[in-house]
Amino acid sequence: MAYDKRTDGRDWGEVRPMEAKAGIIKRAHGSGWFKIGNTEAFAAVYGPREMFPRFQQNPEKGVLRVHYNMMPFSSAGDRIRPGPSRRSKEISHVAQKALLPVMDLSEFANSVVDVFIELPQTDAGTRCAGICAASIALADAGIPMKDMVCAISAGKVEDKMLVDLNYDEDSHEIGVDIPIAMMHNSKQITLMQMDGVISKEHVKEAVGYVNKACDQIYDVMKAALKDKFKTAEGGSQ
Amino acid sequence: MNEELHKEIISLLGKGTRLDGRKADQYRKVRVETGVSRNAEGSASVWIGDTQVTAGVKLEVIKPYPDQPDDGSMMVNVELYPLSSPDFETGPPDILAIELARITDRAIRESKTLDTKKLCIESGEKAWMVIIDVCTMNDAGNLFDAIYLAAMAAMKDAVFPTLEDGVVDYKHKTTEKLPLAKTPVSVTVFKYGNHLIVDPTDTEQKVYDARLTVGVLEDGQLCSMQKGGEEPISEDEVFKMIDMAQVASQELRKNI
Numbered sequence A: 001m002a003y004d005k006r007t008d009g010r011d012w013g014e015v016r017p018m019e020a021k022a023g024i025i026k027r028a029h030g031s032g033w034f035k036i037g038n039t040e041a042f043a044a045v046y047g048p049r050e051m052f053p054r055f056q057q058n059p060e061k062g063v064l065r066v067h068y069n070m071m072p073f074s075s076a077g078d079r080i081r082p083g084p085s086r087r088s089k090e091i092s093h094v095a096q097k098a099l100l101p102v103m104d105l106s107e108f109a110n111s112v113v114d115v116f117i118e119l120p121q122t123d124a125g126t127r128c129a130g131i132c133a134a135s136i137a138l139a140d141a142g143i144p145m146k147d148m149v150c151a152i153s154a155g156k157v158e159d160k161m162l163v164d165l166n167y168d169e170d171s172h173e174i175g176v177d178i179p180i181a182m183m184h185n186s187k188q189i190t191l192m193q194m195d196g197v198i199s200k201e202h203v204k205e206a207v208g209y210v211n212k213a214c215d216q217i218y219d220v221m222k223a224a225l226k227d228k229f230k231t232a233e234g235g236s237q
Numbered sequence B: 001m002n003e004e005l006h007k008e009i010i011s012l013l014g015k016g017t018r019l020d021g022r023k024a025d026q027y028r029k030v031r032v033e034t035g036v037s038r039n040a041e042g043s044a045s046v047w048i049g050d051t052q053v054t055a056g057v058k059l060e061v062i063k064p065y066p067d068q069p070d071d072g073s074m075m076v077n078v079e080l081y082p083l084s085s086p087d088f089e090t091g092p093p094d095i096l097a098i099e100l101a102r103i104t105d106r107a108i109r110e111s112k113t114l115d116t117k118k119l120c121i122e123s124g125e126k127a128w129m130v131i132i133d134v135c136t137m138n139d140a141g142n143l144f145d146a147i148y149l150a151a152m153a154a155m156k157d158a159v160f161p162t163l164e165d166g167v168v169d170y171k172h173k174t175t176e177k178l179p180l181a182k183t184p185v186s187v188t189v190f191k192y193g194n195h196l197i198v199d200p201t202d203t204e205q206k207v208y209d210a211r212l213t214v215g216v217l218e219d220g221q222l223c224s225m226q227k228g229g230e231e232p233i234s235e236d237e238v239f240k241m242i243d244m245a246q247v248a249s250q251e252l253r254k255n256i
Helices: A085-102 A128-141 A200-236 B003-014 B094-109 B143-157 B235-253
Strands: A018-022 A030-036 A039-050 A062-070 A111-121 A150-155 A160-163 A175-183 A190-191 B032-036 B042-048 B051-062 B074-079 B121-124 B128-139 B158-162 B167-176 B187-190 B195-198 B210-216 B222-228
Touching: A030 A128, A039 A128, A039 B032, A062 A085, A085 A111, A085 A128, A085 A150, A085 A175, A085 A190, A085 A200, A111 A128, A128 A150, A128 A175, A150 A200, A160 A200, A175 B042, A175 B222, B003 B051, B003 B187, B003 B195, B032 B143, B042 B143, B051 B143, B051 B158, B051 B167, B074 B195, B094 B128, B094 B143, B094 B187, B094 B210, B121 B235, B128 B167, B143 B187, B143 B210, B158 B222, B167 B195, B187 B222, B195 B210, B195 B235
Parallel strands: A062 A111, B074 B128
Antiparallel strands: A018 A030, A030 A039, A039 A111, A150 A160, A150 A175, A175 A190, B032 B042, B042 B051, B051 B128, B121 B128, B158 B167, B187 B195, B187 B210, B210 B222
């Protein structure tokens, strides 16, 4: 049976509904919340603060650390055992690399900026949602950045190219998932992964979808940050 | 310990107030929202002031323990996320996380809140295991009571998934609720000098002398206690603390 209609009724190039907030975790120096469809990510930034263990300190500039985690009850299947897994460690690693190019940590020698990403509810696209939440959190924390990082997946289900795969599409037998993170202004790519079999032309199409979705994501993130500072002004009146 | 802060808190309590202007027996605003994670069998977020914790219930089919072939089982786990406080670190659960999880676990278990006989699917072969994970999202003090309340709210929200030929279909939930017989809630009373308070902020919680967590059932009976902190408490204080817990528990229970 051909995949001629998306399980949730969206158009092929249509992103799931997005929502975002900034500054929702009061103890953190900066925080962000990003929801896309039924995937929901919280991110908190702590730092710049003193780096421990000390041997990991960099006397030249600050270090960015990213910790990605799915909450134990967040998945559609079995409970996820708490603690780091091979998967979460790899995602933490690539998410760190996705965010680093926009950061200017030159003023923070020997310090660390910690980003913690937690997902209470998932429906595919968790690393991308996590990166978006982290982008908001870093901006909210006032860490110098030259751009915002927007992330979303594109891919292929059977013979159809589409953007923002949900869980059914991501786990489809003949499916290809390509999570991509992109700097909003320069459109440079900071994360790209893929699993499945696909032609170069189709990858090009997928990147095109992401490029377009990137602007939509940016608008949502910007609105969240503006809203927070608007709220803060309102509070001080 | 920050002696100045400790002194200031005691001096304020002597004048009948606290750092944020509350009375000794006054909670911050409490809010509970259920169904916050659609993949969990049950879930709830609890806010006490700026403190936020989120709890989720997952149900798994296990083989019953040999000495209790007709009982299902339960477990409470607490995750103190470094996302929620600069004081929490990554790595295996530290002693605070273990203590919080065990206080909550014991209270639910020993009060027979959950009717584990009703969790049996096939004697000696199959039974439900209820796993409650409570995760901290923002620690602005009094995680004790927030965690307990979130665990109970998530259990009340939970429904069984579909079970077909012994295989769980998590995508299709039933409308059947967990067999809950009681609704315990916990109130932790903190001691500063000769004063007793409930619901400390994270600042207050840094410098307490002693604490007593009291689990209270609907009828006022007690279902768990745990003393903490470095200073002792007198017999008289224990009963004052229980009195405060019994009173406060009634208001707290209204939220779930």
